Amino acid sequence: MNQVTHQDGTVRTTRAPERGGFFVIWRSMAQHNDMDKQQYDNLRHSCAHLLAKAVRELWPGAHNAIGPAIEHGFYQDFDMGDVKISDDDLPKIEHKMQEILPSWKKFTFQEVSLEEALRLFKHNPYKVELAQEFTAEGKKLQTNDPGNFLDLCKMGHVDHPDKELVHFKLLSIAGAYWRGNEKNKMLTRIYGTVFPTKEELETYLHQLEEAKKRDHRKLGKEQELFLISPSVGSGFPLYMPKGALLKRTLENWLIAEKEKRGFTFVWTPHVAKSELYKQSGHWQKYDAMFQPMKIDEEEYVLKPMNCPHHFQIYNARPRSYREMPLYLAENATVYRYEKAGELNGLLRVRALTQDDTHAFVRHQDIGIEIQKVIDLTFHVYKTFGFNDYKARVSIRDKKNLDKYMGNPATWDKAETALVDAVKKQHVEYFIGDGEAAFYGPKIDVMVKDTLGREWQLTTIQLDFIQPENFDMKFTNEKGEEERPAVLHIAILGSVDRFLGILIEHFAGAFPTWLAPVQAVVIPISQDQNEYAEKVLGELKAGGIRAENWNEAESMQNRIRKAAGEKVPYILVVGKREAEGETVAVRKRGNVDLGAMRVEKFVQNVKEEVEKKV
Numbered sequence: 320m321n322q323v324t325h326q327d328g329t330v331r332t333t334r335a336p337e338r339g340g341f342f343v344i345w346r347s348m349a350q351h352n353d354m355d356k357q358q359y360d361n362l363r364h365s366c367a368h369l370l371a372k373a374v375r376e377l378w379p380g381a382h383n384a385i386g387p388a389i390e391h392g393f394y395q396d397f398d399m400g401d402v403k404i405s406d407d408d409l410p411k412i413e414h415k416m417q418e419i420l421p422s423w424k425k426f427t428f429q430e431v432s433l434e435e436a437l438r439l440f441k442h443n444p445y446k447v448e449l450a451q452e453f454t455a456e457g458k459k460l461q462t463n464d465p466g467n468f469l470d471l472c473k474m475g476h477v478d479h480p481d482k483e484l485v486h487f488k489l490l491s492i493a494g495a496y497w498r499g500n501e502k503n504k505m506l507t508r509i510y511g512t513v514f515p516t517k518e519e520l521e522t523y524l525h526q527l528e529e530a531k532k533r534d535h536r537k538l539g540k541e542q543e544l545f546l547i548s549p550s551v552g553s554g555f556p557l558y559m560p561k562g563a564l565l566k567r568t569l570e571n572w573l574i575a576e577k578e579k580r581g582f583t584f585v586w587t588p589h590v591a592k593s594e595l596y597k598q599s600g601h602w603q604k605y606d607a608m609f610q611p612m613k614i615d616e617e618e619y620v621l622k623p624m625n626c627p628h629h630f631q632i633y634n635a636r637p638r639s640y641r642e643m644p645l646y647l648a649e650n651a652t653v654y655r656y657e658k659a660g661e662l663n664g665l666l667r668v669r670a671l672t673q674d675d676t677h678a679f680v681r682h683q684d685i686g687i688e689i690q691k692v693i694d695l696t697f698h699v700y701k702t703f704g705f706n707d708y709k710a711r712v713s714i715r716d717k718k719n720l721d722k723y724m725g726n727p728a729t730w731d732k733a734e735t736a737l738v739d740a741v742k743k744q745h746v747e748y749f750i751g752d753g754e755a756a757f758y759g760p761k762i763d764v765m766v767k768d769t770l771g772r773e774w775q776l777t778t779i780q781l782d783f784i785q786p787e788n789f790d791m792k793f794t795n796e797k798g799e800e801e802r803p804a805v806l807h808i809a810i811l812g813s814v815d816r817f818l819g820i821l822i823e824h825f826a827g828a829f830p831t832w833l834a835p836v837q838a839v840v841i842p843i844s845q846d847q848n849e850y851a852e853k854v855l856g857e858l859k860a861g862g863i864r865a866e867n868w869n870e871a872e873s874m875q876n877r878i879r880k881a882a883g884e885k886v887p888y889i890l891v892v893g894k895r896e897a898e899g900e901t902v903a904v905r906k907r908g909n910v911d912l913g914a915m916r917v918e919k920f921v922q923n924v925k926e927e928v929e930k931k932v
């Protein structure tokens with residue numbers, strides 16, 4: 320049932336195999352001009368034709384398969400026969416594309432019969448298959464020819480390719496199975512991008528470069544935060560001490576923030592009977608569950624969701640209105656099948672920890688509780704320096720009210736409450752008309768990071784159907800039974816993905832309160848080691864995460880290493896500091912704060928941690 324709740328940005332029922340795990344949208348490009356998504360898609364897809372033509376000219380034996388527009392660009396798949404090409408060939412292909420482009424004045428189209436299409440494309444088994452498929456789907460077949468290159472496709476095109484396709488760039492080459500199916504032939508996929516202006520192309524390429532430098536997989540390795548071990552399996556990240564500390568710091572802080580607001584924490588195991596998910600409907604509707612296993616002749620699965628577990632806790636005993644709203648929260652690891660090709664560091668994994676909450680709420684309190692959760696959501700974002708976000712409120716399709724579960728008056732109120740909650744925060748929002756699931760409206764929040772990339776993080780999903788499925792109730796003031804509504808709340812979404820985003824957002828230079836190591840002590844020589852140990856003891860007693868780097872390595876090297884690891888503070892201690900009971904403080908970014916007494920330093924860091932700056 321909950322296909323659209325609690326997911327790391329994916330919509331399970333409409334999985335798009337060609338998409339990576341990034342969910343990144345460079346909004347900036349759309350703001351620069353009035354082009355809508357369709358026009359961008361036309362531009363990108365048209366450029367894929369140009370790429371196909373160039374490759375076919377360079378390697379006449381190559382067959383082009385599909386060449387769709389994707390987010391930020393396009394790709395074109397080729398069956399290259401026995402030819403192997405690599406990134407080194409991209410400049411040559413680009414050159415050929417530029418050479419061809421001036422002769423591409425206009426796409427001309429012609430409707431053809433299936434027989435005609437099969438004859439025209441008989442050399443290309445992929446086009447033959449597509450022609451048969453389009454026909455079977457009842458689509459008309461149309462060939463297109465922008466200039467001496469007949470092709471068959473079903474997407475839109477630009478009017479003046481020679482003028483519009485000028486600002487393109489090929490980005491990479493990868494292998495991809497025909498139709499994303501491992502049983503099919505492995506094709507060669509060339510990725511590229513194209514923009515209406517040179518400026519936009521350059522901005523995008525610059526962002527790509529920046530993103531590479533900040534790649535959380537690269538930084539995660541350099542800073543020893545996490546690893547993916549082939550012996551454990553891809554999609555199952557292992558957190559190393561510093562990464563685990565980072566994760567725990569983040570989680571502990573958020574747990575404390577939630578507890579301040581009345582959330583209570585539970586713990587549920589990672590495995591449950593298949594029956595549980597049949598009752599919740601996940602079994603029937605959710606396609607990312609792992610294969611079940613047998614224990615004592617009964618069927619069990621790794622949990623993909625926590626909802627039905629928390630419902631058991633709600634139903635553990637009769638509930639009274641005095642307990643409402645009841646917030647059951649858990650940072651819980653759930654297991655979801657993701658295709659191997661879509662796994663990506665911490666951003667897309669098969670074992671993800673959700674900061675999950677189920678709030679059991681009286682219908683009359685929905686508005687106020689949503690408000691409370693939204694308040695917390697924006698408090699969280701602001702704490703991490705995400706100041707640019709927008710919300711989507713998904714509501715019913717007003718022309719199709721029959722398909723929604725629950726009382727229409729309650730829906731009306733709930734939808735208004737959701738909109739009011741985002742309005743009150745003065746954040747940008749838009750209405751997803753008809754995008755609500757049949758069991759309740761929801762709010763999603765998209766956040767922009769320092770690179771201008773947009774991530775969908777928070778989901779607050781109202782649910783009227785699970786209370787029915789699990790027969791949840793409570794006794795009201797009049798002694799009557801009432802049914803609560805459920806709010807599925809995930810503020811960070813996947814904690815792992817959020818950490819991946821944070822690593823890139825901060826480029827590994829975490830604010831002091833989050834940094835796994837907040838300060839390193841560097842004694843100038845072994846003579847100061849005893850004093851350095853004493854300083855370390857005081858730092859630790861003051862609650863500061865610190866290390867004494869007293870290796871027999873030059874001081875400059877140790878300082879360079881600490882700077883490379885982006886440690887917030889380096890405390891150098893020499894003879895003078897030892898005598899004066901001080902430390903020479905350098906703040907990250909090579910800012911010399913001079914000598915200060917250790918208590919003073921501890922005090923300063925504590926204040927900084929408190930303020931979360």
Ligand SMILES: [Zn+2]
Binds near residue numbers: 365463472474475
């Ligand atoms: Zn086309």
Ligand SMILES: [Zn+2]
Binds near residue numbers: 324624677
């Ligand atoms: Zn849930």
